[in-house]
Amino acid sequence: EAAVTQSPRNKVAVTGGKVTLSCNQTNNHNNMYWYRQDTGHGLRLIHYSYGAGSTEKGDIPDGYKASRPSQENFSLILELATPSQTSVYFCASGGGGLDTQYFGPGTRLLVL
Amino acid sequence: GMPVEQNPPALSLYEGADSGLRCNFSTTMKSVQWFQQNHRGRLITLFYLAQGTKENGRLKSTFNSKERYSTLHIKDAQLEDSGTYFCAALITGNTRKLIFGLGTTLQVQP
Structure with a gap:
């Protein structure tokens, strides 16, 4: 099964701050998703x-x-974080004829 | 309505019981994936189906593209089956993407 990792796993940010969520996959899939x-x-x-x-x-x-x-x-960038962006973020990768997607463990983001 | 409707929203079973979950689609979907989200929040792929039926241990899933539905059947439920089950259907066209249902939260009791 595809290996998809995410960092950080947990993040606390302040409103207006910049947040970058990172995703890495090691199975050479063409497609990636947030x-x-x-x-x-x-x-x-x-x-x-x-x-x-x-x-x-x-x-x-x-x-x-x-x-x-x-x-x-594949990175997800929140230039100006807002409390409404408090959520759990998942990255996924997939590709090939099956279009099956494999998910990372998720990142919990809290924007204060 | 929702492109992917999942039922029931919640389900409680005793150990050893059998039950089924269902997803109805508002349009023809190319394929469906079923996931279990465990207590740690991890999404685990259970099945991918482009058509027909697949089985894996106590789980069986069916996808009928023409009739626009998919089912997940759990046999002899165990405590570790507790979690939230999602179906996700693949739509094609300009964008190939998964559309998720809202999930069924399953609690298995001893």
Whole structure:
């Protein structure tokens, strides 16, 4: 199974501060995704990427940027964090004909 | 309505019982994945189906794209089956992405 790691696992940030969440995958998948999970909403797609250098907007991209500097790494950037961005963030990778996605362990972000 | 409707929202079972979870889709989906989210919050892939039925131990899943539904059946429920189960359907077109249901929270009691 694909190995997807995320850092940090927990983060406390202040309103207006910059937050960067990092994701690394070691199975050479082309596609990577960032989701957030909130009670009552399930998992929602923020940004995704089809490969190094590409980023695409998902369903809820406002307030977030993404960066894919390499095949292995995909970052989610909150330039000006707000309390509404308090959530659990999941990174996933996938690719090939099956389109199966494999998820990282998640990052808990608290914005005060 | 929601593209992926998952039922029931919550379920309580005694050890040894059998039960089923269901996802209905508002449109034709290419494939479905089922996940279990454990007490640590980790999402574990249970099944990926493009069609038909798959079994793995006490779990069985079916996906009927034409009828727009998928099911997950749990047989002989165990305490470690407790958690939240999500289905996620793949839509295609301009964007290939997973659409998640809201989950079924399962509690297995001794």
